[in-house]
Amino acid sequence: MELEPFYLSAKLAFWTMLIIPFIAAPIACMLAFGRFAGKSAVDALVSLPMVLPPTVLGFWLLVIMGPQGTLGMLWENVTGQRLVFSFTGILLASLVFNLPFAVQPLRAAFEKLDHRLLESASILGLSRTQAFVRVIIPNSLGGLAASSILVFAHSLGEFGVILMVGGSIPGETKVASVAIFEAVEALRFDDAFLMSAALVPVSFLVLVLINRINRRR
């Protein structure tokens, strides 16, 4: 059984889990407390990766991140490297794909906060950003933990988007799900069975952890 794809999957899940709260928390805060024109559209846009087939999302990301795409060209100009078929590329794709899974639990946690705490923060002289950092986040740690764990688990199982954006480069983009797919394609069922079996307890443990956090909240 190949172990490298597992290492890559864990690395991808770890970095996605680490980076995504910085993107998801402000968006969740804006959706939970903000009153602005086009809120429904922003909400729908953030949730879009949840309903789009992963191959469709992967295709559009490939277009944007490819050598002719806006982001791909910009990245190549700055770093001299290609964005697609690289670990950075699949990490970016993973962030986009996981965004709704990070935003939803955080938004729910923010909406559960006692609104008077925010009024208190305001009366005590805090700006919106200060209130976000000093009041909202510390009182939503359960939601933040649930969101991070969900994203970690979800990243471990990513397939369609990763295959479209990253292909299957050993040591770079060939994550566990892609390795399982290739093993099946090559009729190496024993390998596929072992790799698949290894992912089950990890996912199970993650779900148990999320349930425990949700019960505490």
Added chain:
Amino acid sequence: MAKTSTLSVAVQKSLDHYDLDVDFTCEAGSLTAVVGPSGAGKTTLIRIIAGLERPDSGQVCLGDTCWTDTDSGVFLHARKRKLGLVFQEYTLFPHLNVRKNVAFAASDQDRVDRLMSLFGISHLADKRPSAISGGERQRAAFCQALARDPVLLLLDEPFSALDAGTRRSLRSELKDIKSELDIPVLHVTHDLEEAEYLGDSILAVDHGHVSPDWFSGQMCSLRSMHSSIYQGSSL
């Protein structure tokens, strides 16, 4: 902003069942008790003064500085008004201990210590709000509001969720402390005796309007009720 300024309020706002239309002043160093039946518009008035709501029209000024003036389009955000507000329910931050709550917006740490000692909660410094009693939480809320050295203190039924004994004790502490505060204090309460005990002046609001008759009428009824109870018990 210099202290010892007078709060002057003249605001109008359409509410669900009536219009709020209130005009009054509150001198620095004095406590104005705002009384009235439930739903009279007292809390809305406090929220407008605090900058948590906007009036349809009118002004909220402290001394020469207008915080809200619909005519000239002035609306100073609540965070810039530098006021203290104690709500009916406890609004201490649950993730912080008592001392960190009190010091949350304070610039002078000595003032934090002095206030905590004055309100008798120094020994609770390391406790979380969930680990102390309702009365202690309200004492901490008072300290938090005053630690900022506010230019105006707003109290929105701060004792209503407390038991009678704690209420009496906090009421008496507030009476002692208010003489040291050189700022206007607005105290919303539905308890007429509390209003009479604490208030240097009374502002009765009924159905959104200032109604001095409402307060005198209610006090008459209260006194005659007390008198009948007394006579009944002496028979």
